[in-house]
Amino acid sequence: MSLMRSLLRHKSIETLQAELGTRRDFRRVLGLWQLTAIGIGGIIGVGIFVLAGQQAAVNAGPAVVLSFIVAGIGSAAAALCYAEFAGLIPVTGSAYTYGYAVLGELAAWIIGWDLLLEYALIVGVVAIGWSGYVQALLGAAGIVLPTWAQGSIGSGPGHVFNVIAAAVSLLIALLLTVRTEWGARFNTTVVAIKVIGVALVIGVGAFYVNTAHWHPFIPPRVVDAAGVAHFGWHGVLAAASVVFFAVFGYDTLTTAAEEARNPQRDLPRAVLLSLAIAMALYLAVSLVLTGMVPYASLDNAAPVAGAFQALGLHWVMIAISVAAVAGITSVMFAFMLAAARIAFALARDGLLPGWFARVHPRYGTPYRPTVILGVFTALVAGLLPIGEVAELINIGTLMAFIIICASVLVLRRRRPELPRAFRVPAVWAVAPIGIAFSLLLIAGLPWITMERFVVWMVIGLVVYFFYGIRHSRLARD
Numbered sequence: 001m002s003l004m005r006s007l008l009r010h011k012s013i014e015t016l017q018a019e020l021g022t023r024r025d026f027r028r029v030l031g032l033w034q035l036t037a038i039g040i041g042g043i044i045g046v047g048i049f050v051l052a053g054q055q056a057a058v059n060a061g062p063a064v065v066l067s068f069i070v071a072g073i074g075s076a077a078a079a080l081c082y083a084e085f086a087g088l089i090p091v092t093g094s095a096y097t098y099g100y101a102v103l104g105e106l107a108a109w110i111i112g113w114d115l116l117l118e119y120a121l122i123v124g125v126v127a128i129g130w131s132g133y134v135q136a137l138l139g140a141a142g143i144v145l146p147t148w149a150q151g152s153i154g155s156g157p158g159h160v161f162n163v164i165a166a167a168v169s170l171l172i173a174l175l176l177t178v179r180t181e182w183g184a185r186f187n188t189t190v191v192a193i194k195v196i197g198v199a200l201v202i203g204v205g206a207f208y209v210n211t212a213h214w215h216p217f218i219p220p221r222v223v224d225a226a227g228v229a230h231f232g233w234h235g236v237l238a239a240a241s242v243v244f245f246a247v248f249g250y251d252t253l254t255t256a257a258e259e260a261r262n263p264q265r266d267l268p269r270a271v272l273l274s275l276a277i278a279m280a281l282y283l284a285v286s287l288v289l290t291g292m293v294p295y296a297s298l299d300n301a302a303p304v305a306g307a308f309q310a311l312g313l314h315w316v317m318i319a320i321s322v323a324a325v326a327g328i329t330s331v332m333f334a335f336m337l338a339a340a341r342i343a344f345a346l347a348r349d350g351l352l353p354g355w356f357a358r359v360h361p362r363y364g365t366p367y368r369p370t371v372i373l374g375v376f377t378a379l380v381a382g383l384l385p386i387g388e389v390a391e392l393i394n395i396g397t398l399m400a401f402i403i404i405c406a407s408v409l410v411l412r413r414r415r416p417e418l419p420r421a422f423r424v425p426a427v428w429a430v431a432p433i434g435i436a437f438s439l440l441l442i443a444g445l446p447w448i449t450m451e452r453f454v455v456w457m458v459i460g461l462v463v464y465f466f467y468g469i470r471h472s473r474l475a476r477d
Contacts (some may be wrong), residue, residue: 039274047246053303116398173374197323
């Protein structure tokens with residue numbers, strides 16, 4: 001019984017809210033638009049520059065726009081739940097802290113440990129993609145890296161270490177270590193470049209749309225030689241399960257709650273604004289892209305740039321490649337910021353050694369976990385090919401979505417009287433939709449991903465039962 005009480009002990013929401021006004025771990029420097037830029041930076045990346053075209057070619061045809069709508073519904077359900085919690089408990093830690101307040105310490109540890117790996121791997125994997133775009137731009141300028149420095153072992157003949165991917169991981173860590181507001185200003189500038197690039201795609205591409213390319217809007221279902229079905233409504237849903245992972249990332253901004261100037265007002269707004277802006281851009285790009293060229297021609301590594309190149313618009317292709325580099329940079333910024341603050345929150349609560357919870361005496365940043373994450377992600381990006389590592393990312397976000405949606409329902413039932421800066425409308429329908437959608441997508445993940453996730457969780461449980469359960473602040477109190 002004593003063990004069960006330990007596993008279910010939770011933080012009081014009133015205590016968390018009271019501590020908010022007295023904590024001075026971070027400097028409050030982020031406004032609404034900087035928070036929104038972090039959210040947009042986390043959402044818009046390879047999804048808009050790669051997945052939209054690839055899934056149109058492979059699974060959905062022009063109906064890939066419907067796939068984004070389906071994925072957006074599932075993501076929006078979770079976003080509404082995040083917004084309610086962000087206004088209620090504006091504390092660093094995001095889903096980890098929300099789970100701690102509602103479901104108890106063990107559930108909080110599981111989601112925190114899960115997000116720590118997920119966010120770090122996203123930075124590493126995205127850095128590899130960033131390196132590819134940069135090397136393409138350097139190649140266009142006649143600059144070619146030595147073969148050994150172009151990629152990791154196994155990614156190409158003669159490749160040994162992806163120097164550019166490792167370097168950008170360390171650079172992002174440096175930005176986040178020095179001053180949060182410097183990094184946030186840089187990120188806001190980069191996000192602006194990215195949005196301008198996407199607007200260029202929509203604005204210029206709209207003049208080259210041939211509506212004949214949209215017919216049939218949902219191509220007839222076909223089965224390939226391997227027995228896998230494509231197109232038809234089955235293809236639309238299959239594409240939705242892939243592009244779903246392009247419509248999350250707004251959760252990263254909630255990890256910066258204690259660096260927001262007015263968190264209870266701005267965090268819910270920033271969550272919803274970032275998803276709404278990103279979804280509008282995704283839908284517009286999907287329609288323009290499939291209208292510019294036949295959807296079957298979009299199955300390549302850079303479908304957006306390729307579509308403009310096919311039309312002879314070389315200058316637009318270059319501009320889009322620059323925007324893609326900017327876009328992917330902001331993704332790395334958002335997720336490394338989030339990972340460092342998850343580690344900080346775990347350490348501040350005693351579940352990891354307190355050494356990780358020291359902020360820089362001059363810059364007021366969680367510099368120790370940030371530097372460690374920078375080195376870790378640099379090694380991942382430099383030494384490993386993307387391969388199947390990327391699949392491990394997906395399950396972490398889906399688990400977080402389930403925790404958040406379930407926690408909102410539990411708290412509405414347990415504490416209906418709590419004042420909420422934002423309330424999920426029709427919560428008894430919205431939250432179950434978010435849970436069901438996440439479970440459905442988890443069920444579709446490959447077994448190898450599940451096995452790796454279980455291994456990471458077993459390591460986490462060992463850390464918790466041998467260290468965290470005894471050193472937890474709640475245990476000491």
